[in-house]
Amino acid sequence: MAKLPIPKFNLRLPKGDAETLISLVYRYRGKRMVYSTGFSVHPKDWDAKTQRPINRERRKDLFAIQRFLDDLARYCTSIFIEHDYGAISVADFKKQLDIKTRKVDPTERDASSSFIDFLDEELEDMKAGGMKKNTLKMFRQNINNIKAFAAQYNGGKGFSYEDVDWNLRIEMIDWLTEKGVQLAYGNKTLKTFRQFMERARRKRLHTNINYQGVGWTVTPKRAKGEMVILTTTELQTLADMELTGHLAKIRDMCLIGAGTGQRFGDFSRFTPNNFYRTLSGIPLLSLISNKTNTPTKVPLNIFPWLIPVLERNEYTTPEMSMQKFNEGMKELCRRAGFDAEILKVEQYMGRKARVEKSYVKKYLLVSSHCCRRSFATNLYREGYRLSQIMPMTGHSTETQLREYIGIDAEMNAEEIALNIMEQRGKHPGSASVLKVVGA
Structure with missing residues (x-):
């Protein structure tokens, strides 16, 4: 049985000194399809062996491109199999990729429902990709919060991709506050919201970047309770x-x-x-x-x-x-x-x-x-x-x-206290002081 064709990604100018376009090359049944990914990287940020961007610290854009290329490779395999293992023209193959990657004008989509639909579609993709049940359950809970918020936002009209900004974030925080949500859980919902907005942008459903930046979640206070352990x-x-x-x-x-x-x-x-x-x-x-x-x-x-x-x-x-x-x-x-x-x-x-x-x-x-x-x-x-x-x-x-x-803070306090007790035990009058402290 023949092996499935492997999607390959090449740089247009692999030896250039500026960012260059990434192209998808897919050969199947004697055909050669070249498809523009729409993304560009600098050759120094490209690993020719893995055909993916090199993950670099504080470069989330490179990781986002890598994830998109992974998705694109998966779409190629899916389209190839769905169409009787390659019984599809190059032109139609590209059209199918356009559908998969949603290369459409965001204004042509239903702005009030597109993001909510996208949430459900992504969940299905995550499930099909073998995500663990507990992780999937966590995402579903947070997405249900986002849906409930959208159902009440703007008089029940919801919001579009382009509406998402820091003002909408504040309204969502206020909504979560009214629900009496604990901080850790609420922050997970906010993180999921931004994560899926970024996934949608990567798939070219929108061009909004007003949700990006540091401080999207609510900063926790330093106050902590006692660790509950069994000695x-x-x-x-x-x-x-x-x-x-x-x-x-x-x-x-x-x-x-x-x-x-x-x-x-x-x-x-x-x-x-x-x-x-x-x-x-x-x-x-x-x-x-x-x-x-x-x-x-x-x-x-x-x-x-x-x-x-x-x-x-x-x-x-x-x-x-x-x-x-x-x-x-x-x-x-x-x-x-x-x-x-x-x-x-x-x-x-x-x-x-x-x-x-x-x-x-x-x-x-x-x-x-x-x-x-x-x-x-x-x-x-x-x-x-x-x-x-x-x-x-x-x-x-x-x-x-x-x-x-x-327990480092507790052990530090204990060590200081023991040192003080040892020092005072050698000093005249220390007994009375220790008696007061221990009273």
Whole structure:
């Protein structure tokens, strides 16, 4: 069986000293089609081997061109297959590409519905491209927000591509604020809005660039609540509890997650195939992260209760949805007496972020993510280096992991306090001072 033709992209003047046009060349069934992409790049920004622009820091335009060329290559293959594997003239092939890339005058389209239609079309393309269900679900939620806003904007008339600017952004922020949306969720909607506007511009549905620039989302305040983790003492308390039935499964899943440091999507699916012993007899967890495809190995003897829990479950995680697990975690920790008051900080949408503070019992704040954070934090507190923890949690940088753990400020304060106590302990009159401080 013959291989499918491969679309190729060439520069018109590959040795020039100025930007030059990128052309698509597609050979099929003895025919040669040359199609203008409409984009130009400087030869120094072009990789002749991959036939794509070179990704450069702070050059989003090059990345946008690369994405467009990827789309164009996919359209060629689609058209070739759809037309009985190349039974189409060069002229008709170009017309089909024009349709796919939407090379039409934006004024000829229905301005009130074109962007909304585009959102749905892109979602379908993303789904067909194999995007993961959870990622697709996130995009769909944000797009539904955009649609709901458009349905109320301008008296229900919506907006066109050319209407999108910083004033419309403010109106959307006000709309999200009225809905009581939390800041992180609202910012994701704003990011998705701009991302799809850029995708539409790249496909020549519009020429508007008034939405570009720094500061499109609402800047969060620095205020943060306390990190919710389960300490090694609390985890041991859970391990020692006499439980049966549903709560016993919840407890075992919690300990497996907190003992291995993986995301729920990974630690909820462990099977015996994920475990083995090294030549030295060390028991290890081995997996490839479902989210990042990162290979991970974790020793199983870090915490004394982990191997007994795994053996009790025959090295297979009990089956349970994340929703049921999160609900059960709260009940489990309530029964364990984890009811300390924790500072909770929530930030909400507004032209400026609005901060709300409250104190909530710890068991009400625990969730599946506490397991992974507890693993990293407990190891860090026990003196393990960030460079040792990173390969197990899958964080890409030490800075990222340090922010994720979020206890540097606390440990810094503890270290200063201990130094002060040590100094005052050697100084006359320090005992009375320490007595007041500890009162």
